[in-house]
Amino acid sequence: MEKDTVVNIKIEKAETSKINEVDFSNLSFGSVFTDHMFICDFKNGSWQEPTIIPYQKLSMDPSAKVFHYGQAVFEGMKAYKDDQDEVWLFRPDENFHRINKSSARLAMPEFPEEYFFDGLNQLLKLDKQWIKKGFGNSLYIRPFVIATETGVSASPSTEYKFIIICSPAQAYYAGEVRVKIADHYSRSASGGFGFAKAAGNYAGQFYPTSLANKEGFQQVIWTDSNTHEYLEEAGTMNVFFRIGDKLITCPTSDRILDGVTRKSVIQVAKDLGIQVDIRPIKVVEIIEAAKNNQLKEIFGSGTAAVINPILGFGYKGDKWELPKLEDSYASTIKNTILGIQYNTIEDKYGWRVKVD
């Protein structure tokens, strides 16, 4: 990474590596972790000396605030290895700024930029052999911050841990995805913290999503909490609709997570000559388009899968299936972004950032 190494990170290496116990051809997403983790404590009003230590359990007091009030935020990003064994990140500045934006909303202290990038760089160098070459293979990186102060009074913690753990991942295939458009439950509300990658935003979705699962939908597309008339986003993905030859996605707001993949999709699509409209989208509009055979594609965008095609949707008991396309926008845009991530095509945007 281009950032200068100025931070003194204490590194304690793992005595032995677990890597030989891992079947890299049969990974289930986010279940195996690398040999090391980055960890930095906040106390007495400042971030303490950052360290990298062997991946291990945390020991915490049961009264720590994170357990009671969910004061916790996270990020999701990936490292990729190209054919020359070089390791790359994709727009990591975006993740850095977003975790601090999330933290600020949860009354948590912002993390220093040099700590973030130096820590990540050192950690990736140590665990480099966990990143496998080949399209689809990557290292999923999970930075997160938790409130560790003891005591169950409902107030912001004065102590935190910032941690980065890493998990090897294969091409993410979510299976066939059909979505339920929310008509009752909400993921976020105006003035709330839907824009933050805050733990509670996900906990609150599990129950309504499990109800949708019972109806045969894998995910929910959330609608605005006031009227349930406008389409917003999915559980961990922003959503795009293709009506005719136009790609439409809703604007970001305080209810919506401002996805790095979303903004990359918008840019790449425009440069491919696709018209992209960023505007509120009514549920009735896509139902009309589906009826007139003008609704060509729906897809989600997010770090895990880049782009996840959505095959059908349900709304208030009715169901629609989308056509199967040969040359979908989803696959063209996805291939361009993957090419940038894996260093197989030119990156005219400067999104690809080398790890040392």
Ligand SMILES: *Cc1c(COP(=O)(O)O)cnc(C)c1O
């Ligand atoms: C993480 C996330 C996304 C996608 O963001 P990316 O930066 O593209 O990975 C979209 N919506 C929600 C709710 C998310 O948590």
